[in-house]
Amino acid sequence: MTLVAGVDSSTQSCKVVVRDLETGATVRTGRASHPDGTEVDPAAWWTALVAAITDAGGLDDVAAISIAGQQHGMVVLDGEGRVIRPALLWNDTRSAGAAADLIAEFGAADLAERTGSVPVASFTLTKLRWLQQNEPQNAARVAAVALPHDWLTWRLRGYGPAGESPLGPVLAELTTDRSDASGTSYWSPATGTYDRALLDAAFGNSGKGHELVLPTVIAPGAHAGTVGRLPEFPTPAGAGATGIVVGAGAGDNAGAALGLGAAAGDVVVSIGTSGTVFAVTETAVRDESGTVAGFADATGLFLPLVATLNAARILDVVAGLLGVGHEELGTLALTAEPGSGGLVLQPYFEGERTPNRPDAAATLFGMTLASTTRENLARAAVEGLLCGLADGLGALRDRGVSASRILLVGGAAQNAAVGVIASEVFDVPVSIPEPGEYVAAGAARQAGWALTGELPAWSTAIAVEHPVRTAAVIGEQYRAVASA
Ligand SMILES: Nc1ncnc2c1ncn2[C@@H]1O[C@H](COP(=O)(O)OP(=O)(O)O)[C@@H](O)[C@H]1O
Numbered sequence: 001m002t003l004v005a006g007v008d009s010s011t012q013s014c015k016v017v018v019r020d021l022e023t024g025a026t027v028r029t030g031r032a033s034h035p036d037g038t039e040v041d042p043a044a045w046w047t048a049l050v051a052a053i054t055d056a057g058g059l060d061d062v063a064a065i066s067i068a069g070q071q072h073g074m075v076v077l078d079g080e081g082r083v084i085r086p087a088l089l090w091n092d093t094r095s096a097g098a099a100a101d102l103i104a105e106f107g108a109a110d111l112a113e114r115t116g117s118v119p120v121a122s123f124t125l126t127k128l129r130w131l132q133q134n135e136p137q138n139a140a141r142v143a144a145v146a147l148p149h150d151w152l153t154w155r156l157r158g159y160g161p162a163g164e165s166p167l168g169p170v171l172a173e174l175t176t177d178r179s180d181a182s183g184t185s186y187w188s189p190a191t192g193t194y195d196r197a198l199l200d201a202a203f204g205n206s207g208k209g210h211e212l213v214l215p216t217v218i219a220p221g222a223h224a225g226t227v228g229r230l231p232e233f234p235t236p237a238g239a240g241a242t243g244i245v246v247g248a249g250a251g252d253n254a255g256a257a258l259g260l261g262a263a264a265g266d267v268v269v270s271i272g273t274s275g276t277v278f279a280v281t282e283t284a285v286r287d288e289s290g291t292v293a294g295f296a297d298a299t300g301l302f303l304p305l306v307a308t309l310n311a312a313r314i315l316d317v318v319a320g321l322l323g324v325g326h327e328e329l330g331t332l333a334l335t336a337e338p339g340s341g342g343l344v345l346q347p348y349f350e351g352e353r354t355p356n357r358p359d360a361a362a363t364l365f366g367m368t369l370a371s372t373t374r375e376n377l378a379r380a381a382v383e384g385l386l387c388g389l390a391d392g393l394g395a396l397r398d399r400g401v402s403a404s405r406i407l408l409v410g411g412a413a414q415n416a417a418v419g420v421i422a423s424e425v426f427d428v429p430v431s432i433p434e435p436g437e438y439v440a441a442g443a444a445r446q447a448g449w450a451l452t453g454e455l456p457a458w459s460t461a462i463a464v465e466h467p468v469r470t471a472a473v474i475g476e477q478y479r480a481v482a483s484a
Pocket residue numbers: 010011012013271272273274312313315316326327410411412413414415
């Protein structure tokens with residue numbers, strides 16, 4: 001049996017799946033937590049990756065591996081390959097002012113034309129501008145900029161600072177893929193090239209005396225190299241002359257699309273730390289309004305996507321407030337009627353990205369003596385979470401994406417109330433795949449592709465299907481508070 005491994009280095013944790021290349025069956029899994037916070041030392045991701053791979057039984061019998069990860073995070077390296085400062089993550093909103101400045105300088109239409117997207121604080125370019133303006137001493141030291149999956153792939157291949165890696169700080173060996181490059185705001189999905197002029201104008205190159213190293217964008221299905229001779233994962237005797245093949249990797253949402261085998265008519269809704277709504281399309285999508293990000297996917301196609309900053313953690317915080325676990329929260333929510341008795345949660349606990357309100361806070365509307373019950377609050381949390389994502393589906397449709405079913409994934413998709421209430425909020429049937437780590441599965445599929453030159457034909461089993469059960473009151477109430 002040939003085994004391939006896939007990694008999801010996501011916001012809250014690192015997950016590894018080892019699959020049978022031929023059938024796609026999951027053979028082993030592993031997991032390790034990431035630290036909290038919106039800035040994180042990448043060393044913590046490396047520690048978690050090693051722990052998660054070890055938890056998944058190691059790489060001794062694995063032929064290929066690929067790393068998908070949270071998008072956009074800014075990993076800045078000096079000329080010696082050292083991380084200059086903790087990475088600023090996709091959900092760090094301190095660069096909202098820099099995003100507004102860039103839009104004022106270049107114009108939303110120009111940015112959408114050049115990069116497929118209009119940047120908000122999540123995007124890497126805005127974080128680089130923030131660095132230049134707020135930490136000029138750090139900005140002056142930047143020799144290379146990478147994304148989380150790029151940096152982890154580089155480390156796994158044996159590169160890194162001298163003394164900490166067998167192959168040393170060879171910045172030219174940094175690699176990425178189309179999907180993650182498309183979340184930087186300095187790479188064009190339409191042309192497949194970096195926009196150096198935009199990067200230089202936004203971040204500046206003066207005083208550094210060198211051109212920034214950007215990871216080489218390698219083709220879908222190509223491989224980045226092999227696992228380096230790391231003390232953590234010494235190349236096993238059985239790995240063959242080529243060692244363990246390392247695939248290109250991907251942004252996590254593109255990884256999920258690949259893991260699910262999302263096809264025309266499928267719209268994926270992922271409810272993890274972020275909420276995302278996306279689809280694979282044949283042509284590039286561009287949205288000057290900034291609602292839809294015109295990303296690339298992991299197969300050579302495109303991945304228009306809407307993201308919210310607040311998703312599974314809405315349920316975490318409300319469950320904590322009610323003093324219950326996730327299952328009980330779901331039971332409470334399903335005891336209340338659609339519309340939660342008039343209670344509406346606008347769940348902008350961490351500010352929000354869609355709509356672009358980085359400084360917002362969450363608000364609970366409609367509290368009366370009658371409406372303020374534990375059941376209604378539990379349901380209002382789920383309804384508020386899903387209404388933001390339903391707006392995302394509307395924005396995708398406005399850009400020509402067709403939807404015949406929702407594929408609901410991510411940690412919170414396992415909550416029974418989320419599936420039921422999704423069928424009341426979305427106007428297409430909702431399918432919930434068997435529980436699994438679909439980002440990591442996509443990375444494993446990509447690893448198989450890099451190993452054999454062919455994309456493995458794995459299928460996805462659906463566990464639950466919900467027909468449409470429209471409850472118009474939910475969306476009507478939510479839109480009323482949004483426009484209030
Ligand atoms: N049954 C459940 N109901 C609601 N939320 C859940 C459930 N299981 C996990 N979660 C939440 O899902 C989130 C983790 O999902 P995941 O997709 O792994 O996130 P990420 O990829 O962003 O790290 C956590 O916030 C966790 O509390």
